[in-house]
Amino acid sequence: MKEKKYIDRIFQEKFKDFEANPDEKVWNNIKEKLQEKKKKRPVIIPLWYKIGGVAAVLIGILLVSNALFFSVENEPNIVNSSEEKIEKNTNSTEESFSKTETKNTINSTSNSSGITYQDNEGEEIISTEKENENIQNKKSVSEKSIVSSKENTSTKPQEKNYTNQTNSTKNRSGIASVNSSANQKNNTTENGKINSPSNSNSTEEMLQNELKSNSDLLSLSQLEAENMLPAKKRSLLDEVEEMNKEKDIESDDADLAKWAVKPNISPIYYGSLNGGNTIDAQFADNSSEGEVTMAYGVNFAYAISEKFKVRSGISKVNMSYNTNDIVFTSSLNAMSLDGLKGNESNKNILVLDQKEISGPPEFKGRGTPFTTGTINQRLGFLEIPLEMEYTLLNKRFNINVIGGASTLVLSENTIAINSAEGSTALGEANNLNNVSFSTNVGLGFGYELSKKLDFNLEPTFKYQINTFSKNTNGFMPYFFGVYTGFNFKF
Amino acid sequence: MSIEQLIKQCKQQDLKSQEQLYRLFSGKLFAVCLKYSRNYHEAEDNLQDAFLIIFDKIAQFKGKGSFEGWLKRIVINTALQRYRKGPQVFEIIHEENIEEPEIEIDEEEFSLKFLLEIIQELPDRYRMVFNLYALDGFSHKEIAEMMQISVGTSKSNLARARQILKEKIAEKKSMNSVTRFVK
Numbered sequence: 281m282k283e284k285k286y287i288d289r290i291f292q293e294k295f296k297d298f299e300a301n302p303d304e305k306v307w308n309n310i311k312e313k314l315q316e317k318k319k320k321r322p323v324i325i326p327l328w329y330k331i332g333g334v335a336a337v338l339i340g341i342l343l344v345s346n347a348l349f350f351s352v353e354n355e356p357n358i359v360n361s362s363e364e365k366i367e368k369n370t371n372s373t374e375e376s377f378s379k380t381e382t383k384n385t386i387n388s389t390s391n392s393s394g395i396t397y398q399d400n401e402g403e404e405i406i407s408t409e410k411e412n413e414n415i416q417n418k419k420s421v422s423e424k425s426i427v428s429s430k431e432n433t434s435t436k437p438q439e440k441n442y443t444n445q446t447n448s449t450k451n452r453s454g455i456a457s458v459n460s461s462a463n464q465k466n467n468t469t470e471n472g473k474i475n476s477p478s479n480s481n482s483t484e485e486m487l488q489n490e491l492k493s494n495s496d497l498l499s500l501s502q503l504e505a506e507n508m509l510p511a512k513k514r515s516l517l518d519e520v521e522e523m524n525k526e527k528d529i530e531s532d533d534a535d536l537a538k539w540a541v542k543p544n545i546s547p548i549y550y551g552s553l554n555g556g557n558t559i560d561a562q563f564a565d566n567s568s569e570g571e572v573t574m575a576y577g578v579n580f581a582y583a584i585s586e587k588f589k590v591r592s593g594i595s596k597v598n599m600s601y602n603t604n605d606i607v608f609t610s611s612l613n614a615m616s617l618d619g620l621k622g623n624e625s626n627k628n629i630l631v632l633d634q635k636e637i638s639g640p641p642e643f644k645g646r647g648t649p650f651t652t653g654t655i656n657q658r659l660g661f662l663e664i665p666l667e668m669e670y671t672l673l674n675k676r677f678n679i680n681v682i683g684g685a686s687t688l689v690l691s692e693n694t695i696a697i698n699s700a701e702g703s704t705a706l707g708e709a710n711n712l713n714n715v716s717f718s719t720n721v722g723l724g725f726g727y728e729l730s731k732k733l734d735f736n737l738e739p740t741f742k743y744q745i746n747t748f749s750k751n752t753n754g755f756m757p758y759f760f761g762v763y764t765g766f767n768f769k770f
Numbered sequence: 771m772s773i774e775q776l777i778k779q780c781k782q783q784d785l786k787s788q789e790q791l792y793r794l795f796s797g798k799l800f801a802v803c804l805k806y807s808r809n810y811h812e813a814e815d816n817l818q819d820a821f822l823i824i825f826d827k828i829a830q831f832k833g834k835g836s837f838e839g840w841l842k843r844i845v846i847n848t849a850l851q852r853y854r855k856g857p858q859v860f861e862i863i864h865e866e867n868i869e870e871p872e873i874e875i876d877e878e879e880f881s882l883k884f885l886l887e888i889i890q891e892l893p894d895r896y897r898m899v900f901n902l903y904a905l906d907g908f909s910h911k912e913i914a915e916m917m918q919i920s921v922g923t924s925k926s927n928l929a930r931a932r933q934i935l936k937e938k939i940a941e942k943k944s945m946n947s948v949t950r951f952v953k
Binding site (some may be wrong): 287288290291292294295298299300301302303305306307309310311313314315317318 | 935
């Protein structure tokens with residue numbers, strides 16, 4: 281046993297402070313691996329930033345459109361403005377109600393009514409100090425009210441009523457009479473009539489009475505305003521809720537469809553936000569353009585609420601991009617292009633920027649003639665989008681805002697040279713990622729052909745991310761499509 | 771910079787701080803790797819793998835217990851992982867069969883290099899158990915859990931390891947005495 285311990289101790293003692301410095305290459309390896317990892321990371325973060333950005337833009341658009349929507353909805357309701365005034369009036373009378381109930385002086389009553397009428401209130405204060413003078417004051421107020429603007433007329437009779445109330449010291453009648461003041465706006469001569477029902481105890485009853493008494497004199501819109509009054513008295517929130525409910529009922533009848541399938545087709549305009557060239561740096565300055573190609577696919581949408589839809593689907597997108605003003609020839613020591621995967625067929629083709637060779641393109645360095653042409657790159661992707669659709673307008677004609685992202689799976693990848701003499705395949709690009717992404721923003725316009733069928737037009741801009749792994753030379757690809765199709769709802 | 775700050779920076783994957791951390795601990799940890807590995811080359815591999823894991827998982831270090839202990843644990847686990855994967859050629863030894871040879875070891879100094887060499891020469895599992903138990907103070911129960919073996923196996927492996935080491939030391943000693951005699 282002792283011996284066992286002994287052998288352990290030999291090692292323990294020796295290894296107690298054992299340190300050994302590893303070769304520098306170990307750190308270099310670690311560093312390399314860490315940097316590789318770091319390189320991968322920024323690809324992911326900007327993607328989420330961009331999606332976040334799109335979401336932010338979308339929310340922004342929603343907020344703005346919401347604001348627009350509300351104002352549009354409210355405008356035809358002329359009633360609303362008068363309602364608001366009435367609301368203000370009831371608020372102020374409620375305040376005054378409580379204050380006068382606690383036997384406050386008339387000073388406090390005057391405080392509760394609006395600042396703009398301080399002059400009048402001042403007069404009121406004076407007037408209520410001596411009841412006899414009251415009648416004179418009232419007259420002066422009513423005189424002023426004739427002169428003053430519409431808004432003032434609605435509130436000044438109200439103040440008149442205050443003084444009436446302070447005379448009678450009956451606050452309940454105060455509320456009623458203020459409500460009646462709204463009527464007075466249109467019918468000031470009704471004042472006397474209104475004062476009499478205001479003596480009754482129940483305010484609701486009074487209101488109804490007023491309504492009855494005034495109904496023959498009021499226009500239709502005014503009637504509506506009066507009908508709103510009891511609801512308004514509860515709270516503005518209740519009112520809004522009620523209006524929403526009404527809207528819901530309306531829209532529920534109109535739109536029961538939760539699902540929609542939309543086969544679509546679109547011309548695709550492909551390009552770069554920033555010039556550049558992914559085939560070789562020497563072509564970065566060359567003129568280039570995307571050819572119009574086609575995309576087709578199917579979208580599925582699910583309505584998560586009345587206004588929001590989530591959509592996905594699958595589509596095939598083809599793109600074609602031309603780099604102009606290049607020259608090519610066959611050469612034994614052809615230098616390969618950065619972005620081209622070398623193979624048997626292209627190793628003997630020398631492709632250069634036209635500017636590289638001096639003189640007319642027919643004469644070049646080693647005697648062989650160069651042919652001018654364009655490099656054509658074709659890309660194909662399977663696109664799987666995940667988008668949100670927000671409805672701005674949902675009538676027979678509908679407008680939506682669309683935002684989201686797509687996953688793009690590479691399905692086609694060819695590079696060829698086109699010249700007057702025909703087309704020569706060069707092979708495929710070596711810098712295309714198999715999986716890339718895009719952020720999508722679009723506007724959707726639809727026209728309802730029947731309850732189940734819409735015709736749709738969606739101009740959509742898609743900014744591609746992570747399409748190329750290297751040699752982008754500043755190339756920032758995007759594509760734009762006008763997705764057209766029929767939307768089947770069920 | 772305090773070690774806490776350095777850890778914080780490493781959590782943000784700051785390369786400079788990672789290098790600093792490496793410089794600070796690589797000596798000690800490489801020594802651990804050497805003990806647990808078959809040879810110098812594998813020790814380097816283990817150190818590299820361990821540090822990549824460390825930088826990856828550093829966010830999981832919550833400041834409980836010693837940081838060095840945490841690092842060492844990762845290094846040991848990395849080594850264990852490696853040899854768990856490898857082919858396991860073990861003779862099953864029953865504890866009762868183990869006979870302790872009577873070998874006297876005197877106070878003679880053995881070089882660290884030699885001791886390391888004979889540890890590295892041990893079969894993988896013996897080396898692991900000996901290191902864990904004799905040098906790093908783990909109990910048989912802990913070792914059994916870490917290596918997914920039974921406590922009994924751990925004990926017998928330790929005994930075998932000690933036996934082999936003692937034989938090698940004795941051998942070395944006799945060789946030394948022979949050379950001395952020759953002189």
